[in-house]
Amino acid sequence: MxxxxxxxxxxxxxLRAEDLPVPVPADGEVLVRVRAVSVNPVDYKRRRSWAAQPLPVVLGWDVSGVVEALGPDVADFRVGDEVFGMVRFPAEGRAYAEYVSAPVSDIARKPPELTHAQAAAMTLAALTAEQALEALALRAGQTILIHAAAGGxxxxxxxxxxTRGARVIATASARNIDFVRGLGADEIVDYHARPFEEQVSxxxxxxxxxGGDTLPRSFGVLRPGGRLVAIAGQPDEALARQHGVHAERILVHPSRPQLEFLAAEAAAGRVVPHxxxxxxxxxVADAHRALETGRTVGKIVLEPVP
Incomplete structure (x- = not known):
């Protein structure tokens, strides 16, 4: 392959193309013929440096495809099933390939309403968003500020x-205002026009x-007792205590139940991967270059040639 x-x-x-053996699924794994892989910022960060991982490395975690073979003790998937998931994150995923072996705990059935490209896009990024909102304990009627709302x-x-019934304030550049409004944002803050902390409280x-200076500046827009979740930097505990808020950093983890939830939301049209x-x-090198510009709207996807 x-x-x-x-x-x-x-x-x-x-990043160079090579011929490798097709993986053999181990216990609790399936072999997936890859139809699409999405690209995330963590991909190019790991491409630049990954001290804990010996070389050579096959990057990629987000996959959508078709089950080609079953490993031992796999009973809940069949050959021919269309599946999607985030494979082995944060360990080596090996999804930049024509085939990948995937633990059944890391995948779910692809909703027929989505293409493989859309399903691959709705993996690491969507899981991160869902897990962040759960960590925030976001409820109907609350107001949330979401930074970089046009991104993956x-x-x-x-x-x-x-869909949780929250009031959504989103930061975005002027060129992405219509896109973000179409996602369901109630208010959009153009962070180029004025600092967001002058527009939100x-x-x-x-x-x-x-991350960067956006993280410490975000404490000032929270009410006392509010909550902040970050994925691109570690919140300052002293600053959190000063403002009387809870703050934490999360790292996304695989979750089949959450993938199934996202699949149901997508099937119902409440979540649409862009x-x-x-x-x-x-x-893939061109995909990395495009992503590294920092101007991506939604997601970038790779499609192996059939």
Missing amino acids: KAMVIHEYGGPEV VGHFAVQLAH GVDAVFDTV VSQTFPLDR
């Missing part, structure tokens, strides 16, 4: 917060997907 392999850390050019994680967070929750660009698998 074809796979994109890295033998050294560095720029997008280190952000565009799912807006939709999932909206007294919210119940903040979901920060940006795929802005697709690339053939052997052009």
Whole structure:
């Protein structure tokens, strides 16, 4: 099978096509013929450096495809099932390939309403958004500020917060205002026009997907007793105590029940993955370059050539 392999850390050019053996599914795994893989910022971060992982490495975690073979003791999937999931994160996923073995705990059946590209997009990013909203204990009637609402994680967070009945305030650039409004945001803050903390105050929750100085600035927009969840930086505990709020950082983890929940939401039309660009698998370097611009709307997806 074809796979994109890295033998050294560095720029997008280190991703190279190679022929590798088709994996054999172990106990509790299935073999998936890959139809689509989505790309996340963690992909290029791990491409640049991954001290804990010996080389060579096959990147990629988000996959949608068809079950081709079953490992021992697999009873809840059949050959021919269409599935999607986030495979083995944060360990090596090996999804940049024509085939990948996947633990059954990391995958769910793909809703027929979604294409493989859409399903692959609705994995790491959507799981991150769902797990963040659960950590925030977001309830109907509360107000949440979601940063970078047009991005991969952000565009799912807006939709999932909206379906919970929350009032959604979203930061976005002017060019993405209509897109974010269409996701269900009640108010959109153009962070280029004025600092967001001059436009927002007294919210119940903040979901920060940006990090940097956005994270400490976000404490000031929370009401006392509010909650902040970050995915791109570690919140300052002293700053949280100063503002009388709860703050934590989360790392997404695989969850079949949450994938099944997301599949049901997508089937009902309450969550719609947005795929802005697709690339053939052997052009994954171009996909990384596009993602590294920081201007991606929704998700970028790779599609192996049939």
